[in-house]
Amino acid sequence: MTEVQFLTPKTVDEAVAFYKESDGKAKILAGGTDLLVQIRSGISSPDKIIDVKNISDLQQITDNGEGSFIIGAAVSGAVLEENEKFGKSWPGVLEALRLIGSEQVQGRASLGGNLCNASPAGDSVPALIASGANVNIQGPNGARTLAVEHINSGPGKTNLKDGEIVTSFSFPKKPNNSSDAYLRMIPRTEMDIAVVGCAVNITIDQDKCINARVALGAVAPTALNITKASDILINSNLDEETINKAAKACEEACNPIDDKRGTIAYRKKVSGVLFKRALKIAIERAKKE
Amino acid sequence: MGKIHVTTKINGDKTEYLCEAYDTMLDVLRKQLNLTGSKEVCSSGDCGACSITLDDRLVCSCLMLAAEAEGKEIKTIEGMTKNGKFHILQEKFLEHAALQCGICTPGMLVAAKSLLEKNPSPTETEIRFWLAGNLCRCTGYDKIVRAVQAASDEIKETA
Numbered sequence: 001m002t003e004v005q006f007l008t009p010k011t012v013d014e015a016v017a018f019y020k021e022s023d024g025k026a027k028i029l030a031g032g033t034d035l036l037v038q039i040r041s042g043i044s045s046p047d048k049i050i051d052v053k054n055i056s057d058l059q060q061i062t063d064n065g066e067g068s069f070i071i072g073a074a075v076s077g078a079v080l081e082e083n084e085k086f087g088k089s090w091p092g093v094l095e096a097l098r099l100i101g102s103e104q105v106q107g108r109a110s111l112g113g114n115l116c117n118a119s120p121a122g123d124s125v126p127a128l129i130a131s132g133a134n135v136n137i138q139g140p141n142g143a144r145t146l147a148v149e150h151i152n153s154g155p156g157k158t159n160l161k162d163g164e165i166v167t168s169f170s171f172p173k174k175p176n177n178s179s180d181a182y183l184r185m186i187p188r189t190e191m192d193i194a195v196v197g198c199a200v201n202i203t204i205d206q207d208k209c210i211n212a213r214v215a216l217g218a219v220a221p222t223a224l225n226i227t228k229a230s231d232i233l234i235n236s237n238l239d240e241e242t243i244n245k246a247a248k249a250c251e252e253a254c255n256p257i258d259d260k261r262g263t264i265a266y267r268k269k270v271s272g273v274l275f276k277r278a279l280k281i282a283i284e285r286a287k288k289e
Numbered sequence: 290m291g292k293i294h295v296t297t298k299i300n301g302d303k304t305e306y307l308c309e310a311y312d313t314m315l316d317v318l319r320k321q322l323n324l325t326g327s328k329e330v331c332s333s334g335d336c337g338a339c340s341i342t343l344d345d346r347l348v349c350s351c352l353m354l355a356a357e358a359e360g361k362e363i364k365t366i367e368g369m370t371k372n373g374k375f376h377i378l379q380e381k382f383l384e385h386a387a388l389q390c391g392i393c394t395p396g397m398l399v400a401a402k403s404l405l406e407k408n409p410s411p412t413e414t415e416i417r418f419w420l421a422g423n424l425c426r427c428t429g430y431d432k433i434v435r436a437v438q439a440a441s442d443e444i445k446e447t448a
Binding site: 107 | 293309310311313332333334335337340343346347348349351352353354356357359400403404418419421422423
């Protein structure tokens with residue numbers, strides 16, 4: 001076996017250079033809560049491990065006011081929770097990230113890692129999609145930005161090109177009376193993988209819906225942006241009939257698998273139920289904003 | 290390129306070791322440094338028996354590479370007893386019979402200590418959620434939760 005290298009770049013450019021010259025055999029190490037399990041089980045055997053946690057940009061939390069944040073891709077759940085303002089602006093994103101694993105996992109797990117691991121059931125991904133956050137990417141050919149929903153292409157697969165690294169997430173300014181929520185269905189109360197996850201981000205004016213984004217996780221090869229559901233909500237008065245229609249759109253958008261965690265029929269049904277519950281929480285929060 | 294040379298601090302002592310890129314912190318603690326208090330059980334971050342702190346942040350040492358400790362500060366169960374005197378959590382675990390086989394106990398203690406340092410007066414729910422990543426197949430958890438509550442009460446009294 002050739003010797004495995006452990007690299008600790010201090011800048012994004014350095015990390016990109018290491019990653020580019022590795023011909024796809026290197027792995028980026030952020031919190032390592034997925035990567036180390038994959039290495040131990042033999043699913044992954046990189047010849048280079050590029051630890052990006054020493055790059056300050058990837059650990060930075062920048063508050064630009066009015067809900068507009070830039071969150072470094074390697075900021076851990078425990079660190080993000082300690083930021084006084086982020087959780088008030090984006091409670092749904094924070095609660096989704098904080099649902100991943102135990103406190104021990106939270107000490108390490110990051111938004112960037114959860115997204116790039118590309119599990120269909122990654123909890124923070126639907127919440128990121130609903131938030132409308134953009135993903136800042138740096139690669140050998142410079143920087144580019146993609147919407148969160150365009151990063152993952154299938155289980156374990158991303159649309160990132162050779163040498164490209166996710167550096168941070170840009171959260172948009174939040175209008176008044178807007179908020180978000182994330183709920184997931186698991187068979188126990190803690191420490192499990194989502195059967196279904198649903199995130200809703202909503203802006204209201206009195207009882208009217210001004211804007212909405214809805215996303216589902218664990219019901220398709222990637223987390224989904226459910227534009228049909230948000231189109232139904234926008235400009236409605238959020239009456240029961242409208243909500244039921246949007247819930248139906250969630251169920252219809254699902255393309256899940258049958259596995260030990262849930263059947264296709266069950267996952268579809270739960271998608272609609274979770275959507276309604278997450279919507280209710282998001283509306284309550286938005287009224288207080 | 291040979292092995293990776295790491296300089297770190299473990300339980301307050303400057304420590305150096307050589308490791309391979311794939312070696313976990315737990316491998317080095319147990320096999321090289323003879324700090325066998327941290328236990329290897331699931332090796333996938335589910336059970337918490339290998340819990341340590343890295344710069345005072347609770348982590349699973351099985352989910353951390355040994356090379357990542359460079360320049361950092363590690364604390365393990367071995368550093369919990371000071372000058373031969375038990376930490377209040379260790380005393381309360383004994384008083385409340387919060388252990389049976391003992392395999393989960395080092396991880397439970399390290400995790401509980403980290404909780405009380407962050408939140409000296411946790412509710413029962415907060416204790417149970419914080420310790421959700423520490424599995425115990427003997428006690429049914431209740432005695433562990435009582436022991437942590439008793440330690441919290443005593444810390445508050447003496448504060």
